[in-house]
Amino acid sequence: MSTHDLPHRPRRLRTSPVMRNMVAETSVAPSDLILPVFVRENATENTPISSMPGVVQHTLDSLVDVSKQARDAGVAGVMLFGVPETRDAQGSGSIDPDGILNVGLRAVRDAVGDDLLVMGDLCLDEFTDHGHCGVLDAQGRVDNDATLDIYAQMAVAQAQAGAHVLGPSGMMDGQIGVIRAALDLSGHDDVAVMAYSAKYASAAYGPFREAVQSSLQGDRATYQQDPRNRTESLREAMLDEEQGADMLMVKPALPYLDVLSDVAQAATVPVAAYQVSGEMAMIEAAAANGWIDRERMIRETLTSIKRAGASIVLTYYALEFARGL
Numbered sequence: 001m002s003t004h005d006l007p008h009r010p011r012r013l014r015t016s017p018v019m020r021n022m023v024a025e026t027s028v029a030p031s032d033l034i035l036p037v038f039v040r041e042n043a044t045e046n047t048p049i050s051s052m053p054g055v056v057q058h059t060l061d062s063l064v065d066v067s068k069q070a071r072d073a074g075v076a077g078v079m080l081f082g083v084p085e086t087r088d089a090q091g092s093g094s095i096d097p098d099g100i101l102n103v104g105l106r107a108v109r110d111a112v113g114d115d116l117l118v119m120g121d122l123c124l125d126e127f128t129d130h131g132h133c134g135v136l137d138a139q140g141r142v143d144n145d146a147t148l149d150i151y152a153q154m155a156v157a158q159a160q161a162g163a164h165v166l167g168p169s170g171m172m173d174g175q176i177g178v179i180r181a182a183l184d185l186s187g188h189d190d191v192a193v194m195a196y197s198a199k200y201a202s203a204a205y206g207p208f209r210e211a212v213q214s215s216l217q218g219d220r221a222t223y224q225q226d227p228r229n230r231t232e233s234l235r236e237a238m239l240d241e242e243q244g245a246d247m248l249m250v251k252p253a254l255p256y257l258d259v260l261s262d263v264a265q266a267a268t269v270p271v272a273a274y275q276v277s278g279e280m281a282m283i284e285a286a287a288a289n290g291w292i293d294r295e296r297m298i299r300e301t302l303t304s305i306k307r308a309g310a311s312i313v314l315t316y317y318a319l320e321f322a323r324g325l
């Protein structure tokens with residue numbers, strides 16, 4: 001019974017599930033999602049990652065298997081990360097065609113063809129013994145331009161292995177242009193680049209270090225972005241577009257939805273966001289304590305990331321979500 005004269009009653013559009021579904025502005029589909037996956041060199045069984053419940057370091061066979069499952073569930077793609085057996089100062093396993101990441105890319109591409117997008121993380125941190133995303137100069141600083149030369153070789157190796165999309169995540173200046181040129185000069189003009197444009201120096205990558213077993217000497221503050229900055233992300237995004245990026249990415253996702261919204265409004269290419277390992281770990285830890293409803297939280301976070309402007313989401317929940325949670 002209305003006792004007040006209210007011409008506007010927003011609650012009318014919330015009266016029933018069909019009404020709410022009809023007026024919903026945002027949706028998350030399996031085809032929006034990319035599943036990050038880890039493949040471990042010479043592994044004979046999967047190794048669980050304790051800080052990322054349900055996520056494992058795959059064997060090659062298991063990597064192929066999970067990729068087929070992702071394809072069958074309608075997931076858009078898989079983003080591969082390699083866990084090499086040995087590391088060195090130059091990260092040489094990254095450019096070796098027999099290095100684990102390139103071997104993994106080849107195996108997945110052979111199995112799925114063009115029915116699933118096969119993506120490679122293009123960064124040195126999994127392959128260097130010091131854990132940095134680039135090589136170091138004589139003073140121990142990350143050497144931007146020397147790293148670019150290795151990224152160019154890495155790009156060609158990943159393209160030759162069959163990657164459809166490369167994800168440069170090292171935050172070196174000029175990396176997109178150098179990678180684009182290397183791809184084009186080697187006949188791989190059809191390989192797309194998803195640039196990690198706005199990648200912040202975040203505490204939320206903690207569990208990922210366990211996942212790739214990398215121990216970092218120092219921190220990444222000289223190349224990843226300072227969490228205090230917002231406008232800088234637009235600069236990074238525009239530079240990547242100018243250099244030929246096909247897609248841009250913001251990372252992490254949830255603490256940076258303002259940045260994601262800015263970048264999505266400014267970009268003329270599709271924008272992705274990465275719900276990183278620590279974002280997942282927070283959900284899992286709270287859910288394990290019974291403090292939050294795990295599935296609602298997964299749905300809500302993925303929806304929020306899309307609502308903020310991402311058209312693509314990288315999430316460890318991709319397969320589970322695509323199967324209907």
Ligand code: PBG
Pocket residue numbers: 121123124125126169170204205206207208275276277278
């Ligand atoms: C770099 C890379 C990292 C992540 C994706 N690519 C680690 C880092 O920059 O420190 C983190 C992803 C996650 O935390 O889920 N190769």
